Every structure is written in structure tokens, then in C-alpha cells.
Amino acid sequence: MKRLLIPLAAAGLTAATFAFPASAEPHWATDPLAPKPADAYSSANFWLDANGAALRKATQYYWDFKNVPKLVGTQSKTPDDGKPGLTAPTGSVAAATKVKNVNLPKTIGKVFFIDRSGKYRWCSATSIQSRHRNLVVTAGHCVYERGKDVFRKWVFIPGYYQGKAPWGVYAGAYAFTAYDLDVYDDYDGDYAFVAVHNGYSLAGSKQVSKEEYDKWYGDKWANDVEITQAEYTKCVDLNGGESADCWAKLATTSDVVGPDYPTKKRAFKEVAKEEYDKAPTGTGNGAKEPAKTVVDQVTKSEYEAYKGLGYRKIDALGNYTITHYYLGYWVKETTKTLYYKTVFTVGIAKDLGRLGDVVGGQGFAWNQPMGQHVTVFGYPSAPHPDGDKPYTGLTPKYCMGKTATKMYQINTFKAETHQVLKCSMTPGADGGPWLIKYNNNKRTGYVNGVTSTFADQDGNDRIDFISSAYFDGEVADVYKQASLAETKAIVSPKGELLQ
Structure with missing residues (x-):
């Protein structure tokens, strides 16, 4: 019951x-x-x-x-x-x-x-x-x-x-x-x-150690933030040569280059139809790539709920479609080391009686x-x-x-x-x-x-x-x-x- x-x-x-x-x-x-x-x-x-x-x-x-x-x-x-x-x-x-x-x-x-x-x-x-x-x-x-x-x-x-x-x-x-x-x-x-x-109200937040974070009951969150190599080294030194709060990882980044760059690769970025229509033709940076116009057929509920960059249209047969437009770019890929630290934060509440x-x-x-x-x-x-x-x-x-x-x-x-x-x-x-x-x-x-x-x-x-x-x-x-x-x-x- x-x-x-x-x-x-x-x-x-x-x-x-x-x-x-x-x-x-x-x-x-x-x-x-x-x-x-x-x-x-x-x-x-x-x-x-x-x-x-x-x-x-x-x-x-x-x-x-x-x-x-x-x-x-x-x-x-x-x-x-x-x-x-x-x-x-x-x-x-x-x-x-x-x-x-x-x-x-x-x-x-x-x-x-x-x-x-x-x-x-x-x-x-x-x-x-x-x-x-x-x-x-x-x-x-x-x-x-x-x-x-x-x-x-x-x-x-x-x-x-x-x-x-x-x-x-x-x-x-x-x-x-x-x-x-x-x-x-x-x-x-x-x-x-x-x-x-x-009753209670929110009274701000404060950064705490991982030990305090683990013991805290209530609102809390952990965010990973990028730091410099010097900050990473200091963090590791403070923790005796290793740290669960700081770490390094290899990452691949992409930078736009010209069409004559020897190891260039092709990358695509989705844009709104208006930006695509104004873009130049050809294969240069920010240019149209006809092969990268993609039409998806979706349900009515997906059509109505869609909030992305794609162009919504009901075709002559009554199908619900979303067209995605992409512009092409030449890029170079670079592998480098990035450094991160986890910041632990707890939310403070105040008892009001x-x-x-x-x-x-x-x-x-x-x-x-x-x-x-x-x-x-x-x-x-x-x-x-x-x-x-x-x-x-x-x-x-x-x-x-x-x-x-x-x-x-x-x-x-x-x-x-x-x-x-x-x-x-x-x-x-x-x-x-x-x-x-x-x-x-x-x-x-x-x-x-x-x-x-x-x-x-x-x-x-x-x-x-x-x-x-x-x-x-x-x-x-x-x-x-x-x-x-x-x-x-x-x-x-x-x-x-x-x-």
C-alpha cells in the first residue's frame, strides 16, 4: 500500500x-x-x-x-x-x-x-x-x-x-x-x-585536499584543470615523487596550415547553413566540400527536439530531415605532453533552524x-x-x-x-x-x-x-x-x- x-x-x-x-x-x-x-x-x-x-x-x-x-x-x-x-x-x-x-x-x-x-x-x-x-x-x-x-x-x-x-x-x-x-x-x-x-541556505564553497574531499558528506565536485610543467613538477615534488592529484599525458593537437604544408591532413568543421552558403568553393581552408553535406532522416520527435547547427526541413515526401554542412581545413597534427591537476571543492551549507x-x-x-x-x-x-x-x-x-x-x-x-x-x-x-x-x-x-x-x-x-x-x-x-x-x-x- x-x-x-x-x-x-x-x-x-x-x-x-x-x-x-x-x-x-x-x-x-x-x-x-x-x-x-x-x-x-x-x-x-x-x-x-x-x-x-x-x-x-x-x-x-x-x-x-x-x-x-x-x-x-x-x-x-x-x-x-x-x-x-x-x-x-x-x-x-x-x-x-x-x-x-x-x-x-x-x-x-x-x-x-x-x-x-x-x-x-x-x-x-x-x-x-x-x-x-x-x-x-x-x-x-x-x-x-x-x-x-x-x-x-x-x-x-x-x-x-x-x-x-x-x-x-x-x-x-x-x-x-x-x-x-x-x-x-x-x-x-x-x-x-x-x-x-x-531550513538551510548555500554559503559558498571551498577547495580542500583529496582526503577532506573523500570524507565530506554533501555537495562536492572534482574538476581537472590544465597546469604548466613547472606547476606539475612542484606538485609531484610535494608528494614525494608521485601524486594522484597531478598527472601528465600525451595529446594530439591540430593547427590550421596552408595547402603546401608537407604533412598536412584534412579536417572538417560543422557550420550553419548560412555560413556554408557564404563560404568559397574549392579545397582551401574554410572552403566548401560538397561530399561533406550529409542529410539525416529523423523521427518527428527528434526533428522537433533538435537544437544543433544542422538545417531542418520536411521534404516533398513528408520525411523529417536534418542536413549537416561541413567546411574543410588543412591541419598539421602535433603530439605534445599536457599537464593536469584535480581540484577538489566542497559546497558549504548553513543551517537556519x-x-x-x-x-x-x-x-x-x-x-x-x-x-x-x-x-x-x-x-x-x-x-x-x-x-x-x-x-x-x-x-x-x-x-x-x-x-x-x-x-x-x-x-x-x-x-x-x-x-x-x-x-x-x-x-x-x-x-x-x-x-x-x-x-x-x-x-x-x-x-x-x-x-x-x-x-x-x-x-x-x-x-x-x-x-x-x-x-x-x-x-x-x-x-x-x-x-x-x-x-x-x-x-x-x-x-x-x-x-
């Missing part, structure tokens, strides 16, 4: 915590994301590598549906599911001076992951208060792909902006969600709490009455159904207002008890928090929902409503289980991967 309980010893939980009557279904399910430090380190490094190239390549997650769903009103009363409850927020930011605009909370950010097709995706999310100050809340569909497997390389980046992670990257360890979402893809449970490891200690955590609320005033944050990015694209997804936006006084169902997603808000944010805002009692000075409130679906209720091809699962006692049960999950640092004080 895919769904499993997290190891009790690893998570620091007791067997009694997970107990429920044999005749009853649990309200929650849990799945591992990257519980081991090495896997978490790999996930975070994937997104940080090459100065955040993968982060900038990612696009917002969206549903695979052609039509925007409609909302259907179902009932006028708040569900009777027990007493309302609140868990207070925490914060590390001092109270701000009162302003007319809405202050963005430090807790919000983006979650990044790789979907089943290999595409880089992101959603919105927020840090939320928990026992171990390590919890993120987002939409369930931003963690689980159609209620099945969890996404790969899942990380949370608070305060994300244009490929930057100002407060570090937090790799997901364990995901907790509604049993019905995990098993039946039921969007009444479209939420997820993810326990994340300590627990998520809640760095950015704080929003409070949590459940079984609250309908018609609440909420402030909803998210990173909208997708265009409206009519093609208009008012949002970039680079910075967080917000909506404010009162939720409807009755529940709604969304048939497309098997949802029957969603709360809704009039709001024009588009996909990309998925997973963003719905905060009641938002304190604009402290930038904190209580998470009472997360953005789940988007609706065009008046039929004008514009998103005008968003919805969230109603946070009831079952959601509180999932939250309480997630709050117990312990995570850890994944890099040591000296900057290497912990085992």
Missing part, C-alpha cells in the same frame, strides 16, 4: 498517538516525502543549484480541466461538528506601525515540487504554528497528485521572490492530509500539513461560523479563462471579505462542503491561507482554510470566486497529528550533510 504510518522512532511519536477503533476509519493519512537528511538535502539542492535555475523554470500548478467549475449552494447553516477551537499564532516580527495597506505576513511563500510528468510546479502556502515549529499548510492537491502519490522534491520557500530564498529552503519530511483525499481524491479534504526539516523560529507561524482555527471576515494570501499567476493575465506570480497578492453564509459544492472535484469567497485571484494562489482575525500590525491571524478551487460564477470567463475546504473537527485531528511529527537539521555546523 502507498499510504503508511511514519516510523514511530523517526518521528518521535508514540503508538498510542495513532490508535483508533478497529471499526472506524481514520480521519487522516500520512506519507513520507524525504524523511532522511540525504534525501532532504538532495531535494533542496535540486532547487538551489545553478543560482535557482529550477525555481525560475517552475510554473504554477493547475487542473487538467477545460472548463472552470461552477459553485452550487447546498445549505445555509454552519456545520455542527463540535466546539470552535483556536491555536494562537507565533511570530518573530515586531508590531509594525499602522498603515492603510495590508502588510504581507512573513510566513507565506511557495511550495515547489516535480509532478508525475516531470514538470516543475509551484503552489502557495504558509508556515503554521505547531509543537515543533516545523509545519506548513497548503492545498492537498499541492502535495498529492490526484489523491495518489506525493510529489517529488517537495520544498517550502517562505518569502520567495524571483528565484531567491531570503529565509532559506525547507524540505518536506512528512505529509498529513484527509483520509478521503488520500484514498478517494475528495476535495472536501483538499488540504495538507507538511512537517519540514530545518526551525521554520517557526525563522518566520513565525500563523494560528489555526476550526469549527468557526460561516460569514467570517477573512484575508486570503497567495501567488496568483495563471490567466483568466478569457486569456487576460493580470498576475505574474512573482509577488503575493490578497483578497479580503466575508465568506458566504452557506456551504457550496463543486461537482468537478467531489466537494460538498466548501466555503467560498468573492475573489479574482487565479491558479497559483492554490494553497494560500485564509486568515481570520488578521492583525495587520503583527501580520498574524488564524488559518481557517486554504485556497482549493477557482470558479467563474457569472459566466463571463473571469475567475470571480475561490473556495476552501471547511475546517472542521476532522481537519483539527489531522493538524494535531501533524503537529507531533519531529524533524531535524540536515546540515552540520561546519556545513556538511548530516547522516
